[in-house]
Amino acid sequence: MHDFVRRLLIAPALAGAVTMLPAGLPALAQEDGVVATLNGEPITEADIAMAEADLDPQFGRLPEAQRRAAALSAVIDVRLFAAEAEKQSIDQSEDFQQRMEFLRERALHSAYIDQNVVQGITEEDLRARYEEEIAKIEPKEEVRARHILVETEEEAAEIIKQLDEGADFATIAGEKSTDGAAAQGGDLGSFTRGRMVPEFEEAAFALEPGTYSKEPVKTAFGWHVIKVEDKRMQEPPAFEQVENQIRSMLIRDRYLETVASLRGGAELDIPNEELKAAVDQMFRAQLGEPAADEGDAPQE
Template sequence: MKKTLLKVATSAAALTILLASPIQLTVLAQDEDIIATVGEQEITKEDFYQEMKAFYGNATLRTMLLETVLEQNVDNAEAILTGAQEEVNTQIEQAGGAEVFEQLLAYQQLGSVEDFTHQIYVSNMLQEVVAREVDTSDEAIQSYYDNEYAPTMEAQHILVETEDEAIAAIERINAGEEFDVVAQELSLDSSAANGGLLSPFTTGQMVPEFEEAVKSQAAGDVTQTPVQSQYGFHIIKTLNNGEKAPLDEIKEEVTNLYKESKFADSNFSYTIIGKLLEQANVQINDEDLKLAIQDLIDLANQPVEAEDTEETTEETPEEEVTEEEETESTEDAE
């Protein structure tokens, strides 16, 4: 994204206009300020600016402010930019050259190579800033492992229309035929060409019947009873049943997934950015653009945890007073 929409006049040009005669001013205004004409109607730079500001002003200013505050808070913005350029160059080589890579970018609507490089640059700056705020204590990792971590499952399957077809396929596999070969011949699923191999998946990504069958088997086992789902009948070979290994054996994997979950949490990232913007004391002088980053500032100031603490603190004294009053009332009655 371009850093600015309009070029600011140089001091020399401004001085020339100030010293020019009225006639010269008119000529200069026509040359420099009128960017298009429709018949006798003129469109000036000011018209253009106001139109752009009305439609894109907040978004453009927001982007500029976010990039600026990121650059001010990373250790070495220049090194990150160099890293982004190197990353794109590597991708260009892997794609088979600049021309092929540009076609890929166009197909995915990612803009030019320069645009794509800039996106990676900003993304990498954001990741560095967010990474500093991620709590990687043993307690935080344990909590993620207990409550959110879901190991991936892996499986091959053969999908057929009828139960009889499924039973016949199981018999062929039990007789010694390779699962991959039977899948390629019989399966109605698009994975057939790859021997029925599915991409790794986690809890909730497959229909319940399929997921339960994968979980109930050890690695290498094939279902001996066809598994029926809304799609037909499946024969499933479990490659990884998704059973959790002890945390101490997979702590590095869990920690990396935990960090990735934080990077993917836009609310977490936006809160951090909002705090940085607030600390930078950003001042927006154009009244029309005052709200460009207000939502981020508001998000940074949401006292969610503080409110919970205050409510607990306020309730406790009330309960204590009530107990004391009850004790006094009992004593008076005695």
């Protein structure tokens, strides 16, 4: 899902410094929301919150005290560099002004999406989407299976003979299977119909739990001996399991609806026909619409 809240860069050197911090740092002193002062200017809790939100996701795994220290360190570095840049009048250059305007528009874009799209999604919306698209999914039969893959029919037949005599399936798979799952005793996990090649699927779903194929199964990969460990109906996931995914789906849909509405009411002129066609095609792809017909393409 798209991350609509764009992030500014934090000093790269910070990552190395944070790894040296002790895990048990005491809480930083706070006084009327002021965490620290730098050359007489306050650094507030709001500054820390914004910097912490912009840290690389890896910082989320750190203890809170270390995250706060990383955020404060970032604010200090940014302000010191900013002050030096102002002394050199870098902020007065045309390039800087253009960059600031872009960052301003990007921040407004993110704020608009947050206030008008993300915050507007309710639990009722989420549950309605769940009932509409997920709860009604028909249960699917799935099996959990193991297999042993060998090159010849004779090898597979010999393995079946060993299994008939009481040999352990997982042990033989580990010793003789040429498939990547051999290290896991041939375990393929659970799968529904349509996930495996037809010959393998037909044989696997015909078996009962705890049984193995009595005849070698041929596919394009070689010869298989298949054992089904379990067979059950795969029910739709519970709402709580997919709530975050549904939220992401709704955010994406509503974002695209908003973009389509805004673009539809805007006067957009792209003189370069090739670029215009590429932009149109990209936007149609975002909306999930088919590509324009050849007749719709710009004429040379």
